[in-house]
Amino acid sequence: MAQRRILSQQRAALEDAWARWLTRGAEGTPAGDDAPPRGEVERSWQRSLRTVDPARDCAPSAGDIDARWADSALRAPVTELTGELRTIADDADFVAAVTDETGTILWSCGGRVMRRRAERVNFAPGGQWDEPHMSTNALSLALRTDQPHIVFSAEHLVAALHGWVCYCAPIRAADGRQLGVLDLSTTWDRSHPLAISTVRTLATAIESKLQTRSAMASGVALRCLGTGSLTRDGAPVRLRPRHLEILVLLALDPEGYSHERLHFAIYGDRPVGASTLKSEMSYLQRATGGDITNRVYRLVSPISCDAVDVAAALAAGDTATAVRLYRGPLLPGSETPGILGWRQFLEVGVRTAVLSSGEAEFALRYGRYAPDDIEVHEHALRLLPKHDARRAVAAARSHHALRD
Structure with missing residues (x-):
């Protein structure tokens, strides 16, 4: 109780x-004996007041960021x-979010109650x-200064954020x-001094994994969901369908295959x-630069692969990432036994996660790639509020699936 009172x-x-700053400080009037906001906060207020209305109710949206997250x-x-x-x-009632270098949120997670609150101010992908x-x-502030920051309650210029406290640390590449x-954010009354240490530790863990992947990276990227393509250092590598099938199987099973x-x-x-x-x-082996071992067919170094990332997200219980990717x-079109097995595994995994979730957005996203799945479209309709305009999309998909 004492902490909450403080x-x-x-x-x-x-x-x-x-309130005093908006009526006097913003106009350049001396604040007298009134305590001003701390320096870096006030400087930020002064810079941004030209472009941001303190009364705005939520962050603007950059639109669909699926491709940006997939390539991040x-x-x-x-x-x-x-x-x-x-x-x-979940344990501490936070919403966690990761942005790109422009400050656009690419990924977030949190308990349902906190996530709903965050979505009201578009603290979401x-x-x-x-x-x-x-x-x-x-x-x-973390983006601007490249240092960790805490912003509490009315240190936010935007009034809609006064009920929040945010802890944030930058994420840097190996270079x-x-x-x-x-960022970890929660309501102001759950503010805790150890939270900034937690976010620093997590950011460092992400950087460590980035460095490890950078050291091992082969520069090869494999896209095999809904398509089939291979690039090396950004340049396309032409492969026959059979070679793509083999490469996908090796990517999905890092332990490798006997002949x-x-x-x-x-x-x-x-x-x-x-x-x-x-x-x-x-x-x-020639096409990939010798990145495959011989005695047991195995990739020498990991490659970027969308199917591998979806499988990892499912294993982690991260439905949002699995559906997004x-x-x-x-x-599609491959009849190779190994590909058929993995195709079914991914489809069933993502579909089950979608139907087990209470998030209508997941059903809508997955429904794009499952036009004949009546159960998924009906699930979206059950979850969407009565006046949500997206019901039209779910209803149209359901109608189309029923006709077929």
Whole structure:
């Protein structure tokens, strides 16, 4: 109770300072004996008052950021740490968020109650939280100064954020470039001095995973959900469908394949000689720069692969990331036994996660790639509020599926 009383007094003092500053300080009138906001906060207020209305109710949206998240260097390490981030957010009533270098949120997680509160101010994927868009907050200060920051209650210029406290730390690449920030936010009455240490530790963990991946990275990126393509250092690598199938199987099973096991995964019971697979593997090794071992067929170094990331998100219980990255069936059109098995695994995994969730957005996103799945469309309709305009999309999909 004593801690809450102290926080309440601190919040009241900041509210008074905020109100006085808006009526006098913003006009350049001396504040007299009134305590001004701390220096870095006041400087941020002064910079952003030209572009941000303190009465705005939420952050503007950058729109659909799926592609940006899919291509972000932060996606893989954040996906690996999703379980830890989700546990911290759930246990301490935080909302966790990761932005890119522009301050646009690419990923977030939190308990349902806190996430709903956050969504009201668009503290969610697509929300733009840099200083020109949302003025003073921990994210914008961390982006600007490249240092960790805490912003409490009425230190936010925007009044809609006065009920929040935010803890934020920058995330840097191995070469020192700022890639974005990690933020933990909660309501002002749950403010705790140890939270900033937690966010620093988590940001450091993300950076450590970035450095490890950078040291091992082969520069190869494989896209196989809803499509099939391979790039090396950004340049397309032309592969026949069979070679893409083999590469996808190796990416999804890092332990590798014996010759016999891979032969069956590719050809099934068809009478295909062992030399055929050896020939295919020789070609694939040349095309990938020798990144495949021989005795056991295994990738020498990990490659970026959308299907691998979806499988990792499912394993971590991160439905939001799994749905965001899922872009359709694994190598559509392939009838290779191993691909068919993994295709079913991913489809069933994502679909089950969607139907187990109370988030209508997940059903709507997944529904794009499951046009004939009546149950998914009906699930979206059950979850969407009566006056939500997106009901039209779910209803149209359901009607189309029923007609077919």
